[in-house]
Structures are given as structure tokens and as C-alpha cells.
Amino acid sequence: MAATRILLAALALPGLVQAENAPDKSTLSVKYLDYQDSQPNLDRIHVRSPAIDIAVPVAGVWLLRASVVSDLISGASPRYHTAVSGASRFEETRKGVDAAVTRYFPRASVTLAAGRSGEHDYVSRFVSAQASFASDDNNTTWLVGAGVANDRINPVNDAVENEHKRVVDLMAGVTRVLTPADIVQALLTHVRGEGYYSNPYKYIDQRPRHQRQHSLMLRWNHHFGGSGATSRSSYRYYTDSNGVDSHTLLGEYVRPFADGWTVTPSLRLYSQSAARFYFDPVYDTRFGPPFPPGYSFTDGRDRSADQRLSAYGAATVGLKVEKEIGADTTVDVKLEQYKQRGEWRAFGSGSKGLQAFSARSIQVGITTRW
Amino acid sequence: MVGSFSVRFGAMASKCEVRLAASSQAHADALAQCAIDEVARIEAAFSRYRPGTIVSRINDAAGRDWVDLDSETEALLGYADTLFEGSEGKFDITSGVLRRAWDFRQGRVPAQAALAPLLELVGWQRVQRAPGRIRLPQAGMELDFGGFGKEYAADRAAAILKAAGARHGYVNLGGDLHVFGPQPDGSAWMIGIQDPRDAGRTIASIPVQAGALATSGDYERFFEQDGKRYCHVLDPASGFPVGYWRSVSVLAPLAIAAGSYATITLLLEERGLDFLRDSGLAFLAVDHQGRVFNEKRSHMGSASGLP
């Protein structure tokens, strides 16, 4: 059409179209998480986690980011299934540091990141790269990314010594602006890992040394012009070589009010199938718990009694309240309650015989820009 | 505390303004200077009157030599060619010579004998072009960038401000605007469209977060005789002014595009409405009887004061 050719010709004139992506303000965020999980009549893990994140734009085309997260973990975790009598008490400190550099171009951006996370029995180091490319009208953005993580494991109980694990992840995706009020995104992730995946603190836990994971994440944000609210929805399908297939559905409704208040209720629904090698709390008649029926000390087969790998459904309800203080500072509080139940599994029957698992968390944070 | 400040200046025979977010008027003046300098550069570079500019060199060599082009001029001439094709030959940057016959200050309609020799000198299709070079085939022919120079300058000024980190504000060159970012609080700028028959009134207020608004009308330079208005937008075939539209305003990502669509609509007269609708852009047009046509294209916002 001749009419649109004029607009395209104007857009093609040199020196008129500019980059729109680099942020113009520095941001500092401090947040504190207090997390407690439990099963009936027993508190399990308590985590207290202060975290800090800082992002500084440089020369309008660079963004430097760094963050430090510290976890103080204490409590009891079952040695197998949800056996209370086998609970092990421990205390652990984990510290994670990561930094990223982003360079913005007129229609693209590239980010390089690296980090290290350590606790006294587990150290993980990673590097990653991610790039985005936008179409001429900025309505479509392609994303690609790759990362490598190297872990070293030295459990305190000496179940194994100097074990390692290497994980490579690849991601590709696309974001599309559909209407002035709708934006959607699809991301495909492929992860492959080699090395020690077992949990050395659980009895009878041996997991495959080669693992592959795939996930598809679909996201949709919709703005309601009338109320100024935004709905944020996402669905993730996950499948891995251990036989765990899961579905995650998340919905948030961001509702602003007068005087800089914003309230965001959220609901997350989760359902997963059990790993191939997960066994129910039914034990061998000769050896008793924690040994599964027909257990052999020498067959070298993969097995796990870890509740995390059983089949179950879970739901989280959350509420976040934010308040703007002045033009550049925001404080936020988020409360969440999580419950996990075998019988809540969608698309199949959940694992039986496990105690219900619950968790509550509260986060408080402050963010300031300058 | 950041507010928005206006920096006013004169350029391209118009009142101009750079509005941007800054911590003080002095800060705004300093930030706007690069944009003001760019507008001055473009006005000087494409002037027909100053000797030595690319346009005067091309015009002086008419009927004789080929002239080498810099990349900016060549790109703009390529754009002018697209406008010629897209307007059925009505947007013609060689038609500037016709203005010699029209005296808007005296307000006299020229005789056909005065127009005929000038019409001989009009015709973009006759201009000779080769990569990096151009030649006007007949002495007396002239190129005139006035049809999009102001809008181009607004886009370049906005690009320079954005590259310097400005995220809130607009460049306004005599009514052709390029908004490069919303107000500091994130809300849109409300841009008024002038009533083509009453300079003190606006007929609509358009909210613009980012993008350009340009207006072409019959009220910028004109005279009236025997109840008929003669404006400065001339049809290249007849040499006479167009008269179907009083004003046309168009919203587009760039001011140069918005201005081109608005001017071409004026030149196409009654066929202009179809052209505007086909463009897919939001517009507001007032015809010679005062009837208003507008197309919102989703979030153009409410237009207040429309009949």
C-alpha cells in the first residue's frame, strides 16, 4: 500500500530512531525473607534471608547489577519420607553473590552474568549470557540465553566426597505486544546436567547422574484501563528425565489505589507427578523402614524417598502490599501461605502416606531510585 | 524534585519550544542546547538562500552540472521521491518556484501568464539522479526542502535529546511536535490542535505519551479575495492553492511522516480522506465547510470540544 510505504520510508531515514530500553535511574533494593515450613505437629525448616540488589545505569547504554543474598537456615528435615523420628536438626548459612552487565543497543540488548553461591558443604558457580532482539516496531522481541553452572559437593556426613555436578541451560523465547493493553511471552528452556544429583542427607537416595529438563513458560499481562489494575498470569509446563512432569499456574492482580498504595493478591497452583524412582512409604518386610520392598544393597538402582519427588498438588495464596514514599522510594510487604498435599494432585493420583506439607513466608522490602 | 521546563527559541520562521524534565530552568536550558543547535544546523544546511549550502549549490547548478550529495541529503531526497510516488505526483519538491508568482503580503492572484513559465520548471520526475549525485535538468529549476524540513528537524532534535538520556518531554517547532517521553509522572502530554479559523481556540486535545503530531493547514500563510481563501500550499500541476481542507493533523511515530501525510492529504483535496484512512494512522481533519473527520486508532484519547 502506497500509504504505509511513506511511514516505512520515514522510519528508515538515518538518525531518527533511537534506543528506548536503558533505564535512566539507579535502583537499590533491600529485602528480608522469613520462611517457616512444617508438617502436622512438627516445624521443619526456618529460613531467614536478607538480600540486597543494586542496579546502576552508565552512560545511557550500560546497566551494572549486583546482588547479595544470605540465608540462615535452621531446623529439621526428614531423613526419608516424612518420618518424624528420623528428622535431622541442622544449622546452615548460605551466601550467594551475583553480578551482571547489560549493554543496550537501538534494537537489542546483551547481558553477561556470573555468580557464586556457597554453603559449607556445597559451592555453585555459574556464568550466563542472554540477548534480546526487537523488531522495527518494537512489538516483537526475541530472547536467547545460555548458562553453565558448576557445583562441588562435600557433605558433612561424608556420605560422598568431592562430588561435582555441571548443568548447562539454554533458553529461547519471544515477547509480543498484542494490543495497547496486552503483552504475552513464551519461553522454552532446555537444561542438561551431569554429575551428582542425589541428596546425601537422605537415607536410600540415589538419583541418575544424567538429567535433562524441558520447560515451556507462557505469560500474559493485561492492563485494565478503567481501574488501572494489571493481571499477570503465567503457566509453566515442566518435564524431566526423572519422570517428573509438572504444571504451574500463577495469577496475580496488581491493583493500585490512591496515595501510592498497591495491593496484589496472588494464587499459585502446582501439580507434579512422582519421579520414576520415587518409592512410597511402604517398606521391606525383612529390613523395615526406610528400605523399600525388594531392596538390594548391591543392585545400584536409582531410588529416593524424598517428599519433593513424590506426586502431589500444591497451592499458594499470597498478598503483597506496596506503598510509595515520596517519588522515588517504595516499601513492600508480602505474605504467602503454601500447602502441599498428595491428594491435591491434578491429572492423576497423588503419592500416599506422606504428611501434609505447609509453609508460610513473609517478605519486607524497600526500594529506592536516584 | 524533577519538574518539566520549557526552553523557547526561534527557528525556521516559527516559535519553537523544547519541553523536558530537569532540575531547574538553567539545567533545562543546558540540556536543550544540543537540540537547538541541531535545529539551527538543519535550517542552515538546507537553506535555499545562504550561498554554499547543498540546496543552493544544487539550484545554482541547474541546467549545468551534477552535484555530489552527502548521505543525509541523499536520504532526504530518496524520501522526497517516495512522497512524490505516494501522493500521485502532488508532493513535488521542485514546486517551490511557484511561490515566486504568489505575493501573500500584497494578496494578489497572479495572472496565468505569470504562472505558465514557472510551471515549466516544476517536475520531480525530470530530475536526474544517480547514486550520490543529482542534477536539475533545466536552469531555473529549484529544490525546496520546506515541505518537510521543520518536521525532520523536530525528529532529529528529539533523537538527540533521547540519545542524551532525556526521557520526558517534547520538541515543538511551530506546531510540529515530536514527543519523546511522557510527563515526569508518566501521564501523557495533552496536545491542542488549533482551530483553523480561530488562532486563539483549540478544536481538540490529544493525549500523547510518545510519538509525533504534525498539522498542515490553509491558515499559516494566506490571503482572502472575493470571499475565497488562497493559501501557501500549491498544486504543482495548476500552480494554484488547494482549498478542500482547512487543516489536517496526523499522529505518527515520526514528525516527518506525520507532516508528509498531512500535507499530501491537503494536496489530494477530496481524495485525501481515503488516503488518510488507508495510512492506518490516527488523524483529525477539518474540511472547507468546517466538517470534522477523525479516526482514533485505539488510544488516541478523547478529543474535547468537537461538535
Add this chain to the structure above:
Amino acid sequence: MIRALIIGVAMVALAGCAMQPVQPWEKGMLAKKAMSFETDKLEAKFAEHTYSSKEGASGGAGVGGGGCGCN
């Protein structure tokens, strides 16, 4: 399975192809923080760490991040 996932991405990539492209001056609502997919970074970090240490699935939204001895 992989093919289904790739088709899912392709569908989103092609979504809206038939609709009028959104113009720059219409993107006011899209510029709001809540409309971006980049959430509060620390909140996202906490969420990923919490869920990946309590559930069998992990990741999906990005690359990198490393592991931990979550027990």
C-alpha cells in the same frame, strides 16, 4: 513433547500477526511497571529458590542462577 513445546512458542510468536500493530503513542499502558515481565528481582529470586527447593520443578523463566544444597 519437545515438538509440542516448540509449537507453543511459535504460537505466541505468531499471535497477533493479523491484528493492527500497536503504535508507539499507544504504548502508555505497556510502559507501566506492572506490565513488564521483569518483576521485582529479589522477590523473583526468593520465589525461585523457595519453590525449586521444595518442589520437583525449577526454572523456566531465565538462564543461570546456579544450584544449592537445598535439603
